[in-house]
Amino acid sequence: MNRRDLLTRGAWMAALGLAGRGLPALAQAAPAAPQGAARPAPKGTTLILLGTQGGPGINLARGEAANAVVVDGQPYLVDCGYGTLRALLQAGLRLVDVGHVCLTHLHNDHTSDVAALLSHQWTGAKTQPTTVHGPHGTEALVAGAIAFFKGDTDIRTVDEGRTVRPESLFRGHDVAAGAAPVEVFRDERVRITAIENDHFPDRAKARMPYRSVAYRVDTPTRSIVFSGDTAPSQRLVELARNADFFVCEAIDVAQHARLTEQARQALAAGNENSVARHVAETHSTTEDVGRMAAQAKVKTVVLSHLLPGSNAGPGGELPDTAYIEAVRRFFDGQVIVGRDGMRL
Ligand SMILES: [Zn+2]
Ligand SMILES: [Zn+2]
Numbered sequence: 001m002n003r004r005d006l007l008t009r010g011a012w013m014a015a016l017g018l019a020g021r022g023l024p025a026l027a028q029a030a031p032a033a034p035q036g037a038a039r040p041a042p043k044g045t046t047l048i049l050l051g052t053q054g055g056p057g058i059n060l061a062r063g064e065a066a067n068a069v070v071v072d073g074q075p076y077l078v079d080c081g082y083g084t085l086r087a088l089l090q091a092g093l094r095l096v097d098v099g100h101v102c103l104t105h106l107h108n109d110h111t112s113d114v115a116a117l118l119s120h121q122w123t124g125a126k127t128q129p130t131t132v133h134g135p136h137g138t139e140a141l142v143a144g145a146i147a148f149f150k151g152d153t154d155i156r157t158v159d160e161g162r163t164v165r166p167e168s169l170f171r172g173h174d175v176a177a178g179a180a181p182v183e184v185f186r187d188e189r190v191r192i193t194a195i196e197n198d199h200f201p202d203r204a205k206a207r208m209p210y211r212s213v214a215y216r217v218d219t220p221t222r223s224i225v226f227s228g229d230t231a232p233s234q235r236l237v238e239l240a241r242n243a244d245f246f247v248c249e250a251i252d253v254a255q256h257a258r259l260t261e262q263a264r265q266a267l268a269a270g271n272e273n274s275v276a277r278h279v280a281e282t283h284s285t286t287e288d289v290g291r292m293a294a295q296a297k298v299k300t301v302v303l304s305h306l307l308p309g310s311n312a313g314p315g316g317e318l319p320d321t322a323y324i325e326a327v328r329r330f331f332d333g334q335v336i337v338g339r340d341g342m343r344l
Helices: 002-016 084-089 114-123 138-148 150-158 234-239 253-268 275-281 284-295 320-328
Strands: 045-051 068-073 074-080 100-102 129-136 170-174 180-185 193-195 212-219 222-224 245-251 300-307 335-336
Touching: 045 074, 045 084, 045 138, 045 245, 068 084, 074 084, 074 212, 084 114, 100 180, 114 129, 114 138, 114 150, 114 170, 114 335, 129 138, 138 150, 138 170, 193 234, 193 300, 212 234, 234 284, 245 253, 245 284, 253 275, 284 300, 284 320, 320 335
Parallel strands: 074 100, 100 129, 129 170, 222 245, 245 300, 300 335
Antiparallel strands: 045 068, 068 074, 180 193, 193 212, 212 222
């Protein structure tokens, strides 16, 4: 190694905070931890909402869909839309500690940060594998992410002496979920099961192999169900039976009515596959959420993937009561309107 190499490498390592420690400062998010001190992992299960905006679109108040279930300090992600990486750091979690990601489906508001996460785990010197589970196409999505940052890995392999190949760290697994729950993943902290939900209409499924799922995460102390995106779904009700937390997507009743009218007009004009029809037919209103929660007898409803969320117009947000009142028509347990960074 010549002097330039040493200088370059030294400056690079110092910039990342690698010297003398072994984990990069870029991936460190714990502001309160003294330098070098190992923080004891908090015991128990915490649900952290990382992104709560419904649909694709970037705004400054709510990130795209993402959640973390943190069990004894270990984060498990459900969805990874745009904004997930910053949200993880704001929640005090390190990117390199994420070892498992479950995708509900491959719409971009649920996957946009997957390539960014894996790429930065690799530059962050992660040594343990990260697995990504999701419906058909997830294995290809991870392979595509690795291909997307191949230039970076090739450059750094030559120029920084790195030896780990991303293919050996990152794995995508397609989940074949159907009408009955299937176990997706299990370790000493969690058991994750999935069912197919009702996000994609039959007329679309007949023309594509892609599917959409809901997940249930059972830990030693809690059960948390994530609806993913879905129209009202009896299979989701079964998956959510008696869960502590039901994290469910929700579209405001009035907005749903407006979209249904737009879809009707589009259909009358000969457009069978309008965006309005997609949104109106493949999502759940707050009233639908209340009905499913009551049927499943869950303890707490957490509304996320909110429509309109932060796109309600000049005011930015509907009042929480607009969402809650509609759920309450059918469900008398606790109802929480999700916000980014909320810890439950
Ligand atoms: Zn979505
Ligand atoms: Zn979707």
